[in-house]
Amino acid sequence: MFSGTFPPPRMGGLSATRPIVRPARTVYGGPARTMPRMSRPALAPANHRPLLLLVDDQPEDLRWLTALLHPHYRLAFAESGRVALQKAQGLTPDLALLDVGLPDMDGFALCRLLKGDPATRGMPLLFLSAHNDVGSRIEGLSHGAVDFISKPFHPEEVLARVRVHLRLASPRAEAVAEAVVQSGAEEAGTPDQRLLAAARQYIAEHLGEALTVNQIGRQVGLTGRRLLALFREELGQTVSGYISDERVRTGQRLLADTDMSVQDVAFHAGYSNAGNFATAFRERHGLSPQAYRVALRARERADGAPGVDQGPGGPEGEAS
Numbered sequence: 001m002f003s004g005t006f007p008p009p010r011m012g013g014l015s016a017t018r019p020i021v022r023p024a025r026t027v028y029g030g031p032a033r034t035m036p037r038m039s040r041p042a043l044a045p046a047n048h049r050p051l052l053l054l055v056d057d058q059p060e061d062l063r064w065l066t067a068l069l070h071p072h073y074r075l076a077f078a079e080s081g082r083v084a085l086q087k088a089q090g091l092t093p094d095l096a097l098l099d100v101g102l103p104d105m106d107g108f109a110l111c112r113l114l115k116g117d118p119a120t121r122g123m124p125l126l127f128l129s130a131h132n133d134v135g136s137r138i139e140g141l142s143h144g145a146v147d148f149i150s151k152p153f154h155p156e157e158v159l160a161r162v163r164v165h166l167r168l169a170s171p172r173a174e175a176v177a178e179a180v181v182q183s184g185a186e187e188a189g190t191p192d193q194r195l196l197a198a199a200r201q202y203i204a205e206h207l208g209e210a211l212t213v214n215q216i217g218r219q220v221g222l223t224g225r226r227l228l229a230l231f232r233e234e235l236g237q238t239v240s241g242y243i244s245d246e247r248v249r250t251g252q253r254l255l256a257d258t259d260m261s262v263q264d265v266a267f268h269a270g271y272s273n274a275g276n277f278a279t280a281f282r283e284r285h286g287l288s289p290q291a292y293r294v295a296l297r298a299r300e301r302a303d304g305a306p307g308v309d310q311g312p313g314g315p316e317g318e319a320s
Contacts, residue, residue, distance in 0.1 A: 054078070
């Protein structure tokens with residue numbers, strides 16, 4: 001079985017020792033033109049590069065993606081859903097790119113299986129597909145994918161989306177780990193405390209979604225009313241209040257650790273728009289998200305130290 005790192009086995013007469021570069025296309029599936037020169041950041045040592053799992057049964061797609069991604073990432077390959085599951089569990093990739101049409105199952109079913117497995121549920125999943133209708137995009141995102149890129153593929157767009165989701169995966173994993181650590185005593189405690197720990201972990205993993213009390217309750221085997229009572233008894237706050245606090249904390253972490261726009265931070269923290277995020281953030285910290293970031297960066301420059309999660313004081317600013 002393939003070891004899981006580039007180069008892939010011989011496919012359709014291709015050499016297994018060097019990637020094929022397609023110099024005559026600027027987008028995959030588009031008219032033949034010279035591929036533009038793409039900026040390439042300094043490469044990390046090969047064994048420290050993120051590992052991407054490419055799941056597609058079309059050799060042409062795999063050749064194009066290999067030529068595009070191999071200079072920046074380690075690559076593993078799967079041509080069916082079954083093989084993809086095995087490699088995802090055995091190799092623990094940092095991110096997977098899935099085609100919707102696979103020979104043994106559709107990509108949506110594979111997405112559900114990966115998100116249902118504790119070993120792979122935290123891995124960002126991106127769909128790359130010719131199915132560009134709104135229904136397919138919504139279905140993919142509803143099953144847990146973080147993005148849906150339609151053909152024709154623009155090289156810079158694919159690279160940019162992979163980069164941003166790899167960057168976002170780290171804060172998201174940190175939030176989940178923090179929830180698990182904070183609830184460690186609860187997991188070892190009473191049945192109610194273990195249920196609370198499970199609910200908090202589910203919230204951390206799905207913070208970017210429109211969560212409801214009943215939805216969270218179903219995931220841990222409780223009615224909505226019982227879940228509300230559990231949060232009041234154990235934490236002294238409502239479920240919605242806890243979710244609001246978690247979203248502000250996640251937004252704060254993204255403001256500190258990334259250069260994402262305030263609007264993108266708001267979206268990934270679970271807010272419908274930047275204005276709602278700015279209002280919630282200001283209520284908690286007394287300054288807008290943009291003012292928080294400006295003050296934090298100024299303090300980092302002055303101290304020569306990485307930022308911390310305590311809200312610095314500073315001039316009031318507007319959300320961007």
